[in-house]
Amino acid sequence: MMRSVSLLLTVLLIMASMAVWAGEKEGKTCLNVKGMTCGHCVDRVKTALEKVEGVKTADVQLKEGHADVRTIKQVKFESLAKAVHEAGFEASSTETCVEKKDKK
Ligand SMILES: [Cu+2]
Secondary structure (H helix, E strand, O other): OHHHHHHHHHHHHHHHHHHHHHHOOOEEEEEEEEOOOOHHHHHHHHHHHHOOOOEEEEEEEOOOOEEEEEEOOOOOHHHHHHHHHHOOOEEEEOOOOOOOOOOO
């Protein structure tokens, strides 16, 4: 009897951890950001994006007017756009991600 209870608990524990894992998927969201003119703008956008819950890092590129946002869980585009808007810029959704070029 005790054996089957502990087996059941183990199965439940595995199922629970799988559910958490599925919901907390790491990902990447890419945005076009309009209105950035200098390094300070980049910093403001980066800081604003990195304050959004679930965001790990934001890689903002001035020249491309672009931001690659790495997330530790699902983050809605709307949450990111709102943060950018509050920082004084406008973000739009894009499927295209600009990979950061290695500086040598
Ligand atoms: Cu600026």
